[in-house]
Amino acid sequence: MALSGPKKGSGPSIMAEINITPLTDIFLVLLIIFMVSSAAMVESGANISLPEVDATSSASREITVSVTPTQEIYVNNVRTAYEDIEQALAELLAANPEAPVVLEGDREVLFGEAVRVLSLAQKAGATQIAIAAERSR
Helix, strand or coil, X not given: CCCCCCCCCCCCCCCCCCCCHHHHHHHHHHHHHXXXXXXXXXXXXXXXXXXXECCCCCCXXXXXXXXXXXXXXXXXXXXXXXXXXXXXXXXXHHHCCCCCEEEEECCCCCHHHHHHHHHHHHHCCCCCEEECCEECC
């Protein structure tokens, strides 16, 4: 007896391979979502426009104080009342006394307001204070 192809009436043969194309598409979409969301998390909680300078150096931003044009103050992206700034900074500096305090002030913030915030940072025990700026293009 000779062997022939599939018998009449039998269904299509079963495919034993796994198609991973849809799985790859899902992983790529998830990767893009995570990349976009992680970039958004790095941004400050306050919407500020930093002043521009010709040259700047990069410093770690463990403790940031952001001042908006509407006089809202954020300490590490948490809105803080002016009266509570010194205490909030003192708590953060207690964990790491050598951490630099970075002031992120909008272009529209008056110099006097920036000096008051920096003075509170000094009273809280900050030994390193920096002012954030953008490089001019």
